[in-house]
Amino acid sequence: LGRMLAEGFVQAGAFVYITSRDKSACETAVVEMSRSGECAGIYASLDATGIRDIGARVTRDGHLDVLVNNAGMTLTAPLEDYPDDGFEKVWGVNLGAPFALIRTLLPSLRAAASPADPSRIINIGSIGALRLSVLDNFAYSTSKAGIHILTRQLALALGPDAITVNAIAPGPFPTALMNRLLGEPGGFDRVRDGIPLRRLGEPDDIAGTAIFLASRAGAFITGVILPVDGGASARG
Numbered sequence: 001l002g003r004m005l006a007e008g009f010v011q012a013g014a015f016v017y018i019t020s021r022d023k024s025a026c027e028t029a030v031v032e033m034s035r036s037g038e039c040a041g042i043y044a045s046l047d048a049t050g051i052r053d054i055g056a057r058v059t060r061d062g063h064l065d066v067l068v069n070n071a072g073m074t075l076t077a078p079l080e081d082y083p084d085d086g087f088e089k090v091w092g093v094n095l096g097a098p099f100a101l102i103r104t105l106l107p108s109l110r111a112a113a114s115p116a117d118p119s120r121i122i123n124i125g126s127i128g129a130l131r132l133s134v135l136d137n138f139a140y141s142t143s144k145a146g147i148h149i150l151t152r153q154l155a156l157a158l159g160p161d162a163i164t165v166n167a168i169a170p171g172p173f174p175t176a177l178m179n180r181l182l183g184e185p186g187g188f189d190r191v192r193d194g195i196p197l198r199r200l201g202e203p204d205d206i207a208g209t210a211i212f213l214a215s216r217a218g219a220f221i222t223g224v225i226l227p228v229d230g231g232a233s234a235r236g
């Protein structure tokens with residue numbers, strides 16, 4: 001989804017930083033996306049050092065209008081076999097890293113913020129925390145519930161600074177994260193048929209929603225968890 005989001009913002013005319021812990025993938029993506037606009041890569045992992053590096057690079061520019069926290073991982077295993085460090089790993093990437101990045105980049109976000117045009121934080125949550133699936137993804141669903149609550153709490157904390165904080169809760173999109181489920185026999189049809197609009201998400205669905213939140217139309221919206229899921233969460 002990160003590529004879909006970054007590409008959407010580049011095409012909409014934003015200067016976009018993408019971050020990745022895979023140097024060559026990062027460089028290739030920058031070359032490809034630079035054909036339709038402006039972007040630069042930051043090669044960094046989401047550990048303490050990487051987050052400091054991202055902060056240092058962005059701070060050099062003086063200000064940041066929009067931060068999208070997209071990186072995420074899942075871990076699925078039967079309850080009895082669930083790895084002891086599963087929560088530490090998954091919560092670290094899905095919840096701890098966004099919190100640390102937000103704190104690190106706050107000065108840059110504050111520098112761009114004004115009441116008429118707030119800075120925007122967009123966290124990528126998940127429909128997996130809005131309606132529970134049959135998957136044994138205990139650390140994932142709880143980490144996503146955590147990012148939804150953190151989104152609302154930060155919206156209260158940062159509203160007076162003219163920074164909006166919202167989460168997009170995607171339904172199924174055909175990415176690496178979904179490969180296992182979609183690759184099972186009959187998996188694709190099962191997933192699609194569980195969606196009222198009878199299709200999976202596409203790049204414009206996620207990018208368009210993020211651009212809306214970052215646009216003038218989204219300036220008065222904060223603390224919202226917005227499902228982009230073809231109606232799947234309407235089932236409860």
Ligand SMILES: NC(=O)c1ccc[n+]([C@@H]2O[C@H](COP(=O)([O-])OP(=O)(O)OC[C@H]3O[C@@H](n4cnc5c(N)ncnc54)[C@H](OP(=O)(O)O)[C@@H]3O)[C@@H](O)[C@H]2O)c1
Nearest residue numbers: 001046070071072073124125126170171172173175176177
């Ligand atoms: N696809 C869906 O249907 C769906 C539904 C709901 C929510 N989401 C959320 O959407 C976001 C993007 O997921 P995706 O579907 O695009 O899955 P994906 O293709 O697996 O992408 C996940 C991205 O997160 C990065 N990442 C994972 N662990 C990292 C770490 N420790 N440090 C730095 N980067 C790390 C991965 O980098 P590497 O390539 O280097 O591993 C990858 O670029 C996630 O937050 C996910 O929970 C996805």
